[in-house]
Amino acid sequence: MNVVAYEALPMRVVFGPGSLARLGEETDRIGLRRVLVLSTPGQRGLAERVAAVLGDRAVGMHDRARRHVPVPTVDEAAKTATEVAADGCVAAGGGSTIGLAKAVALRVGLPYVALPTTYAGSEMTPVWGLTENARKRTGRDRAVLPAAVVYDPDLTSTVPAAVAAVSGLNAIAHAMEALYAPDGSPVVAAMAERGIRDLASALPTLAAAEADDAARASALEGAWLCGACLGATTMGLHHKLCHVLGGMLDLPHAETHAVVLPYVAAFNLPAAPDADAAVRRALDGPDAADGLRDLAARLGAPLSLAELGVERSQLDLVVEETLSAPYANPRPIRHEDLVRLLEEMRSGCWR
Structure with missing residues (x-):
């Protein structure tokens, strides 16, 4: 038998149909009061739904997430977060949005809650990626882990x-x-x-x-x-x-x-x-x-x-x-x- 080491990541997971309704509780639990909702342009409708669930906690939406997390996209999201004085984010969508939330967490230290709508699973990893000049850099840093992941199977019902x-x-x-x-x-x-x-x-x-x-x-x-x-x-x-x-x-x-x-x-x-x-x-x-x-x-x-x-x-x-x-x-x-x-x-x- 080989010697092995396993280190569990500090992840909180909420799973089950209708879990979107608990999103406000999760942001409150980690002390977020001014939340920026992140999405892709195609998930703008979901971002609006998330903002409605968050109520007064939501201070803005940024629907500019792109695949492979280009550095200019991160610059824009970080600027938006600063302008609205956000103290955290909700990443509503698939890997592109969650990748952007990770990059913002790495850049300016904002915690986030992941609300995945596809099945890639990147929200469970400390792996980040950034693309600049046609080169994708990746790394591992616990700073990019979400403070919580809310899995609601109902949100995947409209996934093509x-x-x-x-x-x-x-x-x-x-x-x-x-x-x-x-x-x-x-x-x-x-x-x-x-x-x-x-x-x-x-x-x-x-x-x-x-x-x-x-x-x-x-x-x-x-x-x-x-x-x-x-x-x-x-x-x-x-x-x-x-x-x-x-x-x-x-x-x-x-x-x-x-x-x-x-x-x-x-x-x-x-x-x-x-x-x-x-x-x-x-x-x-x-x-x-x-x-x-x-x-x-x-x-x-x-x-x-x-x-x-x-x-x-x-x-x-x-x-x-x-x-x-x-x-x-x-x-x-x-x-x-x-x-x-x-x-x-x-x-x-x-x-």
Whole structure:
């Protein structure tokens, strides 16, 4: 038995249908009196609903969150927070909004409450990312953890089926990498396997746009668990590739994860037999990588980087950037391996 270390993150989670109504209690609990509500432009309606729930606590709305958290977007949000004298934020939406809240917390120290509406699970991690000059920088800092996460499955009822599918695959990628991370533990492994199973069982129902309260709750629980796994472990090749592709080529974040997931699984899992067995159990199938690819196809997710607009001529720079800094991975990554892997991802060529 290996020596392991596991450090639980200081996260408060409120989960259940109708939990949005408790948002005011949660902001009061952490002492927020002047709250700025963050969202994307497309989630302006949700931001207005959140402001109504907060009542006099809400002092403004900022609906300018963007994917990959560009530095100018953070500058603008921090300026707005200062102008309204906010003492905290509520991040209402998916990964783009939560990423902005993390950046504002890092920049000006404002605590925030996360109100997730997709299944990626980034709200459970101390991982932040900023994009500047087509390069995405990431780091880990407990200062970016939300003071509370309010999971309300009712809020995911209007999430488009395509968004539900790719955000759930994004969360599954978190769990897969946690299973072979060098700083994993039995606690993380148990959460990862359960999270993958929850999402794999719920996502086909949600991708079919069926009104299923149980499936929405199960997917959100899976996102919670998978995000917590990522928050406790080191990221590997999958996340490195997604950060490079997203920051350099401005690709949609969750869709990129969906494409990359089965290819990195096929590359890494043979070198991580325990992780491979856990993913196979969670998917209830004989082959982990094939199971992930089949799941993505069933969900109607993109299956190639070409579908996201990536040109062959762009891959060389992606290879160089990915190899430019060392990172943990269960299998050594050679230049020729990465070239082949990216070419297969771009074309959608599956073994």
